[in-house]
Amino acid sequence: MLAGDAEAFSLLVDRHHARCLRVATHLLGDADDAEDAVQEAFVRAYRHLGSYRERDRFGAWLLRVVVNRCRTNAARARRWSGPDATSIASLPLPESLHDDAVEAIERAARHDELALALSRLGAAHREAIVLRFSDELSYDEMATITGVGVSALKMRVQRACAQLRALLSEHLHA
Amino acid sequence: MRERDEQSLSPWVIDALRHPAPGSATRSASRLAAQRTAIMDRVRREPSPHVLSAPMRASRWTRRGLLTPFGGMTLVALFVAAISLRGLDERHGGGALETTAFILGDSVVPVHEGGARADSVGERLLDTLRIVEFVLRGPAVRSATVIGDFNAWQRGITALTRGSDDSWRARVLVPRDAVRFAYVVNDARVVNAVPLRPARSASRSIPDSI
Numbered sequence: 001m002l003a004g005d006a007e008a009f010s011l012l013v014d015r016h017h018a019r020c021l022r023v024a025t026h027l028l029g030d031a032d033d034a035e036d037a038v039q040e041a042f043v044r045a046y047r048h049l050g051s052y053r054e055r056d057r058f059g060a061w062l063l064r065v066v067v068n069r070c071r072t073n074a075a076r077a078r079r080w081s082g083p084d085a086t087s088i089a090s091l092p093l094p095e096s097l098h099d100d101a102v103e104a105i106e107r108a109a110r111h112d113e114l115a116l117a118l119s120r121l122g123a124a125h126r127e128a129i130v131l132r133f134s135d136e137l138s139y140d141e142m143a144t145i146t147g148v149g150v151s152a153l154k155m156r157v158q159r160a161c162a163q164l165r166a167l168l169s170e171h172l173h174a
Numbered sequence: 175m176r177e178r179d180e181q182s183l184s185p186w187v188i189d190a191l192r193h194p195a196p197g198s199a200t201r202s203a204s205r206l207a208a209q210r211t212a213i214m215d216r217v218r219r220e221p222s223p224h225v226l227s228a229p230m231r232a233s234r235w236t237r238r239g240l241l242t243p244f245g246g247m248t249l250v251a252l253f254v255a256a257i258s259l260r261g262l263d264e265r266h267g268g269g270a271l272e273t274t275a276f277i278l279g280d281s282v283v284p285v286h287e288g289g290a291r292a293d294s295v296g297e298r299l300l301d302t303l304r305i306v307e308f309v310l311r312g313p314a315v316r317s318a319t320v321i322g323d324f325n326a327w328q329r330g331i332t333a334l335t336r337g338s339d340d341s342w343r344a345r346v347l348v349p350r351d352a353v354r355f356a357y358v359v360n361d362a363r364v365v366n367a368v369p370l371r372p373a374r375s376a377s378r379s380i381p382d383s384i
Contacts, residue, residue, distance in 0.1 A: 114190045161183055
């Protein structure tokens, strides 16, 4: 693999693409930005396969590249805004809907609420909560990926949960 | 710990975090496949990554000029110079040397040692000599002797012995008029000692430029 076999790398792309895309989407709040970030992250990972040590988990190493890419892109763009809150209310609702469609719209609305709330968190808190819950990582794995200490990450997750709860209840009451 | 974290968030929040956003889910299969294809297209255009732990190829050393004739000669010259400097330094006893000479006292000794008859006047002649302790300290000292008027400046007669504190010492009986001494370090370097004076002791540091 380390010899740079592109075909072998394609197996890893198939295996980890969806997961990386999910994390990047939550971190960046925009699916298109996330696609770009993930694509760049995979290319960079391939380019720097030499620095990957086989004793590390490839998934964790790749996720570190993705998270770094998201950080860079977010800092470069400086245009993190999240979804427009008014877009949820302005969704055109058909007169008659199947149950599945109603459920899908509700789910989409919740995702938008969550994305909006995530966008209001600080970058560090957003990163901590996304890695903790979206990818179900342990704190040790999170520390490896982010380069932040375990105790600091626990504190960030706790604070992020509290803030997220407050933001979501505020939005629901509004 | 995860359970405690999860208790602090609504189940739907955790569920939303664990699953892709509906927007990306609806365009899943074909869109995701297209994205993966795009990634691999870019990857295939990249040069093969090299393993950082692999040794550098000879061609790269050559490009850097170290395997060219001039580069090789430069390396050899540097190597020889380093070895020579080290040897020179060792032969000369390394950096600064510190010499000390203590006058411990006087000792009365026979002038002749068995050369005269027992009942002769010479046998009964005594002389008073100084007991002088020569001390030498310095790095990379492998052997040291002291030479002077008292041993006719002959090397190898009065050797200093190494003490427990890495100093080299010798106690010598010297005539009162013998005031000039020198140390021979590592059989090569000659270090002039402080001339003995009537004072109780004398010491000085010898810079390594001598």
